[in-house]
Amino acid sequence: xxxxxxxxxxxxxxxxxxxxxxxxxxxxxxxxxxxxxxxxxxxxxxxxxxxxxxxxxxxxxxxxxxxxxxxxxxxxxxxxxxxxxxxxxxxxxxxxxxxxxxxxxxxxxxxxxxxxxxxxxxxxxxxxxxxxxxxxxxxxxxxxxxxxxxxxxxxxxxxxxxxxxxxxxxxxxxxxxxxxxxxxxxxxxxxxxxxxxxxxxxxxxxxxxxxxxxxxxxxxxxxxxxxxxxxxxxxxxxxxxxxxxxxxxxxxxxxxxxxxxxxxxxxxxxxxxxxxxxxxxxxxxxxxxxxxxxxxxxxxxxxxxxxxxxxxxxxxxxxxxxxxxxxxxxxxxxxxxxxxxxxx
Amino acid sequence: xxxxxxxxxxxxxxxxxxxxxxxxxxxxxxxxxxxxxxxxxxxxxxxxxxxxxxxxxxxxxxxxxxxxxxxxxxxxxxxxxxxxxxxxxxxxxxxxxxxxxxxxxxxxxxxxxxxxxxxxxxxxxxxxxxxxxxxxxxxxxxxxxxxxxxxxxxxxxxxxxxxxxxxxxxxxxxxxxxxxxxxxxxxxxxxxxxxxxxxxxxxxxxxxxxxxxxxxxxxxxxxxxxxxxxxxxxxxxxxxxxxxxxxxxxxxxxxxxxxxxxxxxxxxxxxxxxxxxxxxxxxxxxxxxxxxxxxxxx
Numbered sequence: 001x002x003x004x005x006x007x008x009x010x011x012x013x014x015x016x017x018x019x020x021x022x023x024x025x026x027x028x029x030x031x032x033x034x035x036x037x038x039x040x041x042x043x044x045x046x047x048x049x050x051x052x053x054x055x056x057x058x059x060x061x062x063x064x065x066x067x068x069x070x071x072x073x074x075x076x077x078x079x080x081x082x083x084x085x086x087x088x089x090x091x092x093x094x095x096x097x098x099x100x101x102x103x104x105x106x107x108x109x110x111x112x113x114x115x116x117x118x119x120x121x122x123x124x125x126x127x128x129x130x131x132x133x134x135x136x137x138x139x140x141x142x143x144x145x146x147x148x149x150x151x152x153x154x155x156x157x158x159x160x161x162x163x164x165x166x167x168x169x170x171x172x173x174x175x176x177x178x179x180x181x182x183x184x185x186x187x188x189x190x191x192x193x194x195x196x197x198x199x200x201x202x203x204x205x206x207x208x209x210x211x212x213x214x215x216x217x218x219x220x221x222x223x224x225x226x227x228x229x230x231x232x233x234x235x236x237x238x239x240x241x242x243x244x245x246x247x248x249x250x251x252x253x254x255x256x257x258x259x260x261x262x263x264x265x266x267x268x269x270x271x272x273x274x275x276x277x278x279x280x281x282x283x284x285x286x287x288x289x290x291x292x293x294x295x296x297x298x299x300x301x302x303x304x305x306x307x308x309x310x311x312x313x314x315x316x317x318x319x320x321x322x323x324x325x326x327x328x329x330x331x332x333x334x335x336x337x338x339x340x341x342x343x344x
Numbered sequence: 345x346x347x348x349x350x351x352x353x354x355x356x357x358x359x360x361x362x363x364x365x366x367x368x369x370x371x372x373x374x375x376x377x378x379x380x381x382x383x384x385x386x387x388x389x390x391x392x393x394x395x396x397x398x399x400x401x402x403x404x405x406x407x408x409x410x411x412x413x414x415x416x417x418x419x420x421x422x423x424x425x426x427x428x429x430x431x432x433x434x435x436x437x438x439x440x441x442x443x444x445x446x447x448x449x450x451x452x453x454x455x456x457x458x459x460x461x462x463x464x465x466x467x468x469x470x471x472x473x474x475x476x477x478x479x480x481x482x483x484x485x486x487x488x489x490x491x492x493x494x495x496x497x498x499x500x501x502x503x504x505x506x507x508x509x510x511x512x513x514x515x516x517x518x519x520x521x522x523x524x525x526x527x528x529x530x531x532x533x534x535x536x537x538x539x540x541x542x543x544x545x546x547x548x549x550x551x552x553x554x555x556x557x558x559x560x561x562x563x564x565x566x567x568x569x570x571x572x573x574x575x576x577x578x579x580x581x582x583x584x585x586x587x588x589x590x591x592x593x594x595x596x597x598x599x600x601x602x603x604x605x606x607x608x609x610x611x612x613x614x615x616x617x618x619x620x621x622x623x624x625x626x627x628x629x630x631x632x633x634x635x636x637x638x639x640x641x642x
Contacts, residue, residue, distance in 0.1 A: 091516045094510075094511075096432050096509060096630075097510070098393075098431050101632050101634065113438075113441075113499045114501070115442075116431065117428065117429060117430070118400075118403050119405075119427035120401035120402045120403060120406075130442045133442070133449055133451055137448040139444070199425040200423045201409055201424055201426040203407075203416050204410065209402065210402070211399065212399045212400060213518075213520075217520060218516060218518075222401070237417075327402070329401075331402070331427070
């Protein structure tokens, strides 16, 4: 028995902030100009409205998902929330009860169990891994995995605190706000559904990207040791793990219509896609991106890409896709699936 | 057949007062007791809802994995995948449910669940923090024996908006010191309402379990989280159950929140209160209001 993605939704705030506008807001002058748009390929990102929170964002995404689903909230067996930024009010981060508790009540998913996952940017794909197992083991018949990220506060802190060009907070300027949600259930036929999912944590590198409240200003920060990550060959290690997962399951990159990776920056995505195929002596498989217009939307990137691709009719029933997560931890995950009737 | 608890560990005094240190020490103890090597662990789940210095990423589990030196890189033979599952004191049962599905599918062979809640400042003397700092760990494996293991895990959430306890970290209120703070608001009637909802939930669940799993209610032993000194005792009295959870457990451990259920099981086992063939109900109660119950055949 296979599980499948049954429906999907996403939400992005209305306000657009271009990279050029953002860089003009840096409080400390740099010794030389830094063209962040050229370095990252990110033209713009969405920025939360003042009253928007991770909670309001995830609810929008969840409701959009339910619009395209055969299920009503009361039919759902489990609600899994995976946000890194868990705000229900601006600047107040919820610890107890879980965010999923509040979401399930607000949606009216009164029969559902719930829990939160925290696995940095790999949160939603981790949710898919767990829910796929729960469905195949008969623990639940269906469930919804979701995330709402109002993560641009780390960019605000970076604009205040970056005082030199090699600051560990530079990666914070690449983020954008978004919500995404998907429902999984049992596949209806052999031609659709999840073929395999696999994950690893390379904990040797767990300290290389840390997000926490700032100890200089009132805000939240993310420190990324980019040079150490580059020297450690994180993308090579990720590509190697993806190859191991594919070999174990008898696939090769050319089996896929698209390989979609976590959205960090345009160059990084292209490089990763290239590395995955190079291991087989193959040219890169086609990919899809959201990072140019939305930045790095943390846990939601892979599903924002999927949702947009469905809306633009770039993918449809029968499209075979691999999703690859890469996150602080360092967590690397891969999900191979064939699209069924899911629409956006 | 089902998921079995093959080992547990509890650490009350770690090298440092931190979630990472206490959870790692408990995890090491648990693995050693099982006679295994840490490289044998396929999944590491952390259920602590507090975080050292309110670190939002990476998952606490990855930092605990790093501290334990567990499959730090991929050697093609062994790997560990680490992540956090958060659901208050019910999180342990959520993690068992998830790990159980992976064990049943043979996706994994062993899951280590670690739990620890320490004040974000890592100080052990914050008066307003209602929880005891310690680390607890539980190792799960699969058994094909139909008379062993978790037979069912269920959760109930109260239908009202009443939550009882809310915990946040507030960046505007605490500014640059936010990494060392948490604001916990507890309603004055939280204890009474939690007790009432728990009794009502378990009463209904027992009817259901009796029908589905042929339990002997007279011999069913309750292993509850000890939110307050007399919580377990009041529940067992109200339901007419046999309790293995004496008040001295609270005296010894206080309320370790996400670690409470593992500690209660560990202590019950250590003091000879659980024997092979016993039918147990592991019971967790948490703000929301949320109750989790696991029917377990020892």
